[in-house]
Amino acid sequence: MIPEKGVKVDIEIITKEMILEKLEEKCKEVEFVGEVEPVKAESAIRSIEAQQKEIDGVLVFGHPPGELTSIGLPMVATYPLWGQNLFRYHKKKWLKK
Secondary structure: OOOOOOOOOOOOOOOHHHHHHHHHHHOOOOOOOOOOOOOOHHHHHHHHHHHOOOOOOEEEEOOOOHHHHOOOOOEEEEOOOOOOOOHHHHHHHHHOO
16 A cells, blocks of 8 residues: 555665574574675685585575576575665666667
């Protein structure tokens, strides 16, 4: 439902921590390791490659780098609505006529 013009609406901004908390709550049999703080892609890729035999998959906040997707582990990419510009990843698709 779209509110009428001029009507204030409380919007909850969902953080990465909140997303992870909800996933942990719903997936009790899964152990989540790592950080929610941003790290450089190269550092994350090296860390995941080093742990590849000990982990079953990867949770990414944002757009996963190509090198990470080529590792071969199952991956879930989640995008917080605010602060993540998804348009740039599909720009060519939208510009095609």
